[in-house]
Structure formats: C-alpha cells, structure tokens
Amino acid sequence: DTEVTQTPKHLVMGMTNKKSLKCEQHMGHRAMYWYKQKAKKPPELMFVYSYEKLSINESVPSRFSPECPNSSLLNLHLHALQPEDSALYLCASSQGTGEGPEAFFGQGTRLTVV
C-alpha cells in the first residue's frame, strides 16, 4: 500500500481564518514533506520532517506552521493567508531522506484564499 491521505480535498478560507491541512501515511516512512504547487508549475518544497523533527524550512512565511505529531501524521496550520497563497498543497512521504528513496504523494488539498 503506497497511500498518502490528505484532508480536506478542498478548502476555502478567508484571510483572517485559521485552518489546518492534515496528512497521514501508514507505510512506516520516516520522512514527510509539504510541497506547494501553483497552476501549470512543478511542486515546490516547503518543509521536510525527518524522524518527526523539522529538518528543512525553505524560507516559508510564518503564516504557514507545520507540525508532526507522530511518524504517521503531518499537519500544516494556516493563519492570516493571502490570496496569492491559493494553490494545491501536496503532502509526500518517503522511507528516509538519504540514498534517493522515492517519495509518494497524496492527492493534495486545493486551497483558495478569499
């Protein structure tokens, strides 16, 4: 089973709202990722968690706050977003971060900020 589950599938939020995106995997993977994808562009890395610790933050604004409660779960907390933050947010997981293991992606959350 190579499934990464993301909820919700769609989210519309106002600029003053607080919301959270959730991601879950049961493959025993030790690395989890958040990517952002704008229309007709490739995914861009936001955060990397390795063994439940944040290992990479790609200079993401503080209005995005990641959290890894355990090795199977990854959350992305959203607060005071801007319309330009509207995008497809993708979660991924892999066995680890070294030796080129493949990453498996979820179906994404389509976020619209109004």
Add this chain to the structure above:
Amino acid sequence: EDQVTQSPEALRLQEGESSSLNCSYTVSGLRGLFWYRQDPGKGPEFLFTLYSAGEEKEKERLKATLTKKESFLHITAPKPEDSATYLCAVQGSSNTGKLIFGQGTTLQVKP
C-alpha cells in the same frame, strides 16, 4: 546549483504514435532520478526511480532510461488514457530528501 529541464513543454500524439520525453539534469552527486505522472488537480503518481547511468525501468507502455546527463521516458503505442503531465525530479547528494522538479511535459494523446 541543481537543475532539471524537461522538453518538450507540450506534446500531442495520435493514439499508437510512439515518442520520447526528455529530462536533462545537472546535480552534484545524483542520489536518484524520478519520473511522476500527474493528472489535473491530482497529486503526482510515482512511476520510476533510476539511480545510475545505463539503468532502465519499464511499466506497461512506459520505459525510462538514464545517462549521466539526461533521462528519457519512452512511450510506446500510447493510448488516450496516457494523457497527463509527466514530471521528472532529481535528488542530489545533500541527503535532505529534497526533490528538484523540472517544469513537466504535458502529453495529449488523441484517439
């Protein structure tokens, strides 16, 4: 700086018309080169991992090959259901798990 360039940007084929997609890369210490398929509004679907020059992988109508500078995704006798955007990505030697993606090739196969 690690970089991935895919060509062509878009490709239209007739059903049954074989072709190849190109992925050129520069990376310091290749850990892996990955091919993904992405349908509109969906997450990327993993297809192949290639680790070293000369390696080949096959899955149904798709075959991926790797040299020291580029990778090809060969599509043999494509069907309309093969229509999608194909993404190439590399992981370098930093051991961070970070994937560097190309811009993708959008393939349309007409019946």
